[in-house]
Amino acid sequence: MVVGRSPELDELFRPTSVAVVGASNRPGKVGTSLFRNVIAAGFQGVAHPVNPSWKSVSGVRCYPDLQSLPDPPELGIVIVPAPQVAGTIDELGRAGAKGAIVISAGFREIGDAGAALENEVVARARRHGMSLVGPNCFGVFNTDPSVGLNATFSESLPSPGNIAFVSQSGALGAGILKYAASERIGFSRFVSVGNRAGVDENDLLAALDRDPRTRVILLYVESLANGRRFLEAARDVTEHKPVLVIKSGRTTAGERAAKSHTGSLAQSGRDQLYDAVFAQSGVQRVDSLAGLFRLAKIFSSGLALGGPRLVILTNSGGPGIVAADAAVRQGLELPFLPEAVRSALTSRLPTIAAVANPLDMTADVGADDYRRTLETLIESPGLDGALVIATPTGTMTGESVARAIADARATTRKPIVACLFGVTDLSEEATYLESQGVPTYTFPEEAVEGLGGLARYRAWLDRPHLPVRTFAVDRAAASAVLSRAQSVGATVLPEYAARGLLEAYGIPFPRSALARDVEEAVRAGDGIGFPVVLKVASPDISHKTDVGGVAVNLRNAAELRGAWERMDRSVRAAAPSARIDGFEVEAQVPAGKEVLLGIQRDPSFGPIVVFGMGGIYVEALRDVTFRLAPVRPLSAQHMIESIRAYPLLRGVRGEPASDLAALGEAIERISQLAVERPEVVELDLNPLIVRPAGHGVTAVDARIVLAPPSDSGTTV
């Protein structure tokens, strides 16, 4: 990352002078279309082509080199062969340029030789303090009429609008722009980040957040430049503007393709980390390009839902039902209509109409029924928005119902979304409705998808903004455990040490005591309370059950004595040379649900908390969820609720609910440990027992892996 002079990145988006190095007149060359685009888009600054081979390019005086330019270029656009790019950057820097967009390919994407060239380009840009876009990219545009910059080689420039688009794939960006132009979708800014040697999506999120012309930000990425920085950057932006992302390479095949495409790090099975970072930053992930535009359209309209309560108004039952199904899938609510609304409508509508939600007015109604009914519905405080489905009929033309909907729209700030069923998105009626602030879709389920996006964004904005909790933990004890382990070079903590570290962070374990003889064990059992577990304690025995070193469910002193004797014999016979520190007497863990809670680390995402149902659920069903640490209280709760086996924790069929509050706190405490103890590279509580509500959690088995001494403290 090479960030420029300002977080706004004005040197890239609002340059007053531009030099296109490698501009050309030869048909089919990138330098030809690019310079033509710069000129044709109505650039408000001054643009100079630079190329020793031409006297003029597209009719504009061409200069042989950067030194000859009459105006110092604020932004350089570079289309020269890869080996010449570093030199060009230097010249640009010397000429005073603050930014460079390197279109040229032949860098990291082609292997080591290219990577070396790319490193050199970055070094030069850094030396001159220049913002760098690319290399290997499709360019940048800004449709702001006071700038008029089209520094791409796109054939089609979309109309001005309020959608910003950042793409890691140049050709995908190009295709999208072409599509958008034909569908009349307006953009504010576009950046193809290419190899991201300089500016990346994180820098751009911050810049686009500050752009008053941008209302919604679209990202296409195949990997994140830095997962942790993305979390921070996106979390800021989504407070002001919705961010929609396609992260492709979700499947192994897709990932293989993405890897070969971008040369990015393999992140096998890491797709859930992307889900985590998007969930924690309020970014909406979509899986399809078509879906991206369905959401972009509604966010672009500037409409906002106050809540999830939707009414569906239709003159045709079938599409209403399809929409109702889709609404439920999108997490929207279709409340029963408030009594006031019902009585107001009953008098007006044909007797055959069912005053329900969806409200099917039947095919007999006219455009005016639409207007009046919609006005009645939308002013009800019990409804947050409306989906209007209208199939033009003999009694009602598309034009008249479009006008009726627009009239109703004018009376409210609540979103009204339309599906003129049977009429395409590009029809006159749809165009008219959209001009009147009514996003319009061809199919009802698509309209609902858009409304679902608004509802999710509303829920994100309205979430309780709870800070990360920091618990008072026994830092001295924790540090003592860790430095002791590090002093002997241990990377896997012994069980008692793992327990010590976790107890220091407030994770409860069963009460236990080390007994050196049987009488001490019985006293310990009395103190802890029966039933108890007896375990051999020896630094030389790692698999206790193999030597008969574990006895469970000892209900009283007599059983404890019997177990002691049997264990003593069996352990000494099986492991005659082992040093025996004594036998551990431990409270039998009471019944509860087994969950898994752990820490992992990732080079891009940093410390990660993992949570899932324990035992077979983890192994066979992969019912686990991830969040980047630190985990806030709300995220901890979402983790618990997001696993498929959540009903088992919530309690079913009269079973008591588990102690979800204690479980949430345990997640947050483990998150705190992950953040405060970078030397812990892996931690597994499996199982952690979650007892019934009010009875807390108890860890049973803990495994902790430390970074090798040399790495200690440097792991992200």
Place this chain on the structure above:
Amino acid sequence: MVVGRSPELDELFRPTSVAVVGASNRPGKVGTSLFRNVIAAGFQGVAHPVNPSWKSVSGVRCYPDLQSLPDPPELGIVIVPAPQVAGTIDELGRAGAKGAIVISAGFREIGDAGAALENEVVARARRHGMSLVGPNCFGVFNTDPSVGLNATFSESLPSPGNIAFVSQSGALGAGILKYAASERIGFSRFVSVGNRAGVDENDLLAALDRDPRTRVILLYVESLANGRRFLEAARDVTEHKPVLVIKSGRTTAGERAAKSHTGSLAQSGRDQLYDAVFAQSGVQRVDSLAGLFRLAKIFSSGLALGGPRLVILTNSGGPGIVAADAAVRQGLELPFLPEAVRSALTSRLPTIAAVANPLDMTADVGADDYRRTLETLIESPGLDGALVIATPTGTMTGESVARAIADARATTRKPIVACLFGVTDLSEEATYLESQGVPTYTFPEEAVEGLGGLARYRAWLDRPHLPVRTFAVDRAAASAVLSRAQSVGATVLPEYAARGLLEAYGIPFPRSALARDVEEAVRAGDGIGFPVVLKVASPDISHKTDVGGVAVNLRNAAELRGAWERMDRSVRAAAPSARIDGFEVEAQVPAGKEVLLGIQRDPSFGPIVVFGMGGIYVEALRDVTFRLAPVRPLSAQHMIESIRAYPLLRGVRGEPASDLAALGEAIERISQLAVERPEVVELDLNPLIVRPAGHGVTAVDARIVLAPPSDSGTTV
């Protein structure tokens, strides 16, 4: 259902003479647009308007009544008010009509009075042996130029094509026709079935199967007229033609809306039965109208995939990756390219291109590279079809690449599907490609969705056509159990009787013996083999554990004696008046996985087999699946594989696999019982223990409910 003279339903689809009763000239009336449509569509027979109010309709001589017609009408189209419809049907019948399409509304959908009118209409049609469509419907069309029938009041008639569409929602049908007309989607036939008092989707499936102009059948239904008949009808059709369905009302909200819309039976929570019937009949269910058309387009092309192995060819990495992700979601395979293909291509493509799958030729290639590469790929025996993604670039126009793809298409019968990325579906290039047999989509994921449909249909056609297995069961013993229970009027079978019935059908239970004294019990234990379970046997004790009547895991004779004494005391104390037949000694069930297996019955779907993981999985996670009985071997296997917890049965982390063969057989045996014993209205094996492979299954607990004596044998 009133089925007409022929399974082809020619009286509806190919009439030689038509009478439109209720034809009109008044603008905005259904009778006006309908008669105009009949005339305008180029009807090849003779059409007469019938209405005493007019001398002529749309310029055609109008008759006051049916008796006055110069030609006997083969088909009547009825648009008169509801109370006059029955009389009109009578007149049509007397005039020799073989079919009637009743457009008029005001029947079952408005309540009891309407239902009475509808019953009368049905009775009259039946009396005359007429086929009846409707009432409350939007009509019928057939675009066959030798017929040219448009008996709908649609504003737009789609172009002729090979897609047939059957809709339970008239207005939805109308919207679809309008949409299709603007998108140049061609239809063969259309039927709005309305209230389905006569012809229903099952009759139409059979008729459309026989229509040589129909290549793919689309259904929109809110409920099935008869789930069981649908299974049979659809299973036949899908051997010849793909059937795609939207069954709306999937969610509770949608179902509520559907119920109020169609007045159909409430079928709460029955959506999984629809999934079952579609899976068993090879019908592809889609959730969105847009998705329905994406599939219809590719099936309409007549292309077929020979297998799931897809190659993706692109000049742009991003869309290729999006397509790869989508392909995996659709169950398609993206094999590594065969060596012969790799070496053939390596010499030809730019060095920067990765010869992988997706094959990204990079933006530098031209149209001719597309043609040659595509030809090389598609002739490889290791690949079944190709998705070509092309983003028009400076080096390649949309037109040239479209031509290149079409040229390659001409060399093969394998499907080639295109995504001209950035170019809309209605562009000239897309239109040209589709005319050349290359289905073309705007977005890569949509193209993949189409290919996924082809692959699923191929898998359906290629499935092993295994017959229903009929096991040699002990029918005499089963009948004895049932008649004994029925003779005493029992509806819930006692445990031993349930066991007897199930054992007669080959479902194993643990070995057991009734012991009358403790010595007999010990002998039984020796015979069965320890460990054993001891249970009180009494007709008066239904909850044995409540009275201390169950002891498990008795490891030897001594423990059995002890348990006998304790149980004897405890049961006599807790239930002093209970008759005690003795104590049951039962083999302890060895370890295994607990599953649920059962029978349910449904008025529309008939006998149903239910399968899922047992215990908490059923209660909390609803991890169950359904199939209509009889269940074939393949369906039994699909049931096992389709539950989420399937990995637990298949075996994970070195755990042995469960005995899936025995489990499949148990499913089929239960299915046989369901079919042969209609008096069993409910059956639950919960749990059935599935032991490791080779060790079979063992039932532990069985609950069987019989129909009340009066119903016996009549339950579907």
